[in-house]
């Protein structure tokens with residue numbers, strides 16, 4: 001099983017509806033048994049994807065070709081023994097939405113993740129809060 005984490009930048013913020021990305025991801029990921037976390041702050045995406053190797057490859061190939069974002073950088077790509085993000089498909093958070101503090105919410109969603117992955121998400125949410 002594989003876990004891949006990448007960061008990217010939204011191309012045209014006004015033309016990207018996170019709800020559409022979320023709906024597509026939920027549907028496809030549930031079918032493909034891909035789990036993970038998508039964090040979007042209006043400018044940048046940070047996403048973890050996990051599942052069978054071939055499935056993660058195929059999903060990431062589609063995501064990479066998506067014109068809604070660019071400048072993708074893979075932060076980690078490793079083999080895992082078991083899922084770290086549980087069975088749900090995807091979560092999305094823009095600061096100020098969902099009522100909660102992004103940092104606190106990210107902390108909860110990455111509770112079972114590897115410390116390095118957890119720190120990556122926490123750092124991202126923290127920078128966003130300070131910005």
Ligand SMILES: Cc1cc2nc3c(=O)[nH]c(=O)nc-3n(C[C@H](O)[C@H](O)[C@H](O)COP(=O)(O)O)c2cc1C
Nearest residue numbers: 021024025028029045047059062063064066068069
């Ligand atoms: C930042 C970002 C994250 C995405 N994450 C996923 C994902 O986790 N799973 C997925 O199937 N599609 C994801 N997509 C959408 C894919 O790029 C692609 O549009 C979609 O998979 C096409 O699915 P469809 O043929 O069912 O419409 C993401 C797109 C963006 C811009």
